[in-house]
Amino acid sequence: MEKRDAHIHTPYCPHGAKDKFEEYIEQALIKGFSSITFTEHAPLPHSFADPTPLKDSAMKEEDVEPYIIEINRLKEQYKNEITIKTGFEVDYIAGFEEETQDFLNRYGPQLDDSILSVHFIKCHDQWLCIDYSPDTFSEAIRLTGGADHVYQLYFNQVLKSIRADLGPFKPRRIGHITLAAKFQKKYPPSHSFSSSITEILKEIKEKRYELDMNTAGLRKPLCREIYPRPDILTAAKQMGIPLVFGSDAHHAKELGADYSLIQEYL
Template sequence: MEKRDAHIHSPFCPHGTKDSFEEYIEQAIKKGFSSITFTEHAPLPSSFDDPAPLQDSAIKLEDVEPYIMEIKRLKEQYKNKITIKTGFEIDYIAGFEEETEEFLNKYGPHLDDSILSVHFLQCQHKWICIDYSPDTFAEAIRLTGGIDEVYQLYFDQVLKSIQAELGPFKPKRVGHITLAAKFKKKYPPFQSFSASIMEILREIKEKGYELDMNTAGLRKPLCREIYPNLDILKLAKQLEIPLVFGSDAHQAKELGADYPLIQDFI
């Protein structure tokens, strides 16, 4: 079985570290990975204002080609040591599907492997980056009327992302479907949302998509669980949904983090 980390960020990430591509790659080789995918945050639609306080959610459009070219160079440099794939983490933002599809149509031919994720929720008339901080999550709670309302809105958007028409280069892997749980120890939900989660899993199965097994939540002090958690991963495995490990590393030392915990699901 191929040992693969398929959710990795890079020095291009505005909210990550400046660890070099080579540091990530050498870490992967050291840990025995045979394949990695760089999935940098793709530029947000030009008509969408990044709601993150520092507006650092994604790379700029002018960085896309340098990012792709750098990975192309590294593929050749390391071709005898490890498989390196070019990817993006694409944000699904309701109402901005057309611009997202235009981006994918332009750059999709250069990509090997990508992820479709939800980070932004429209809470009343304001967009919130819900995983930015406990404070931004609290604002989402205030605007929607409750913790459960934020969770439900998040799951609704994940389902919508899976169903969305984004063209032939739409990512086939769905990212961190329980990201709403990032601050669960401070803002615990009152419901399990099992019906919404099952609906998401069935839609992933029906579309023939993959699921991101994302260990970043284990490194978050107010979460301490995988996105999605082990119970959901068991359901996904029962449905025979392809499960793909992703460390969601934003610094080289995080690459491959907690891989042993998900080995049984691969």
């Protein structure tokens, strides 16, 4: 079985470490990975205003070509040691589908393997980055009336992302579908949202997409849980949905983190 980490960030991430590409690759080699995918946060749509305080949610448009060129160079340099794939983590933002499709049409032919994720939800007229901080999540609760409402908004957007027409280069893997749980120990929901999760899994299955099996939540002190949680992974596996491990590393040392905990699902 191929040992693969398919959700890795890079020095182009404005909210991550500045570890070099080579540091990530060397970690992958040390840990015995045979395949990795760099999935930097794709630039946000031009007409969408990043709601985070530092406007640092995604890489800059002018960095896209250098990013692709650098990975192509590394593919050649390490071709006898490891498979390296070029990808993005693309944000699905409701109402900005046309711009997202334009980006994918422009760069899609140069990509190997990408992720479609939801980070932003609209609470009334205000966009918020769901995973930015506990304070931001608290603001979402204030605007919507409760943690349950925030979770439901998030799951609604994930479902919409799966159904969205983003053209022929739409990512086939759906990212961290339970990211709303990042601050669950401080802001717990009242129930498991099993019907919403089931609908999401059925849609992923029908579209023949993959599911990001993301261990980053285990490293978050207010989460301590895989995205998605183990019962959802079990259900997805039983449905025959391909599960793809991703460390969601933003530092080289995080590459492959907690891989041993998800091996049973692979």
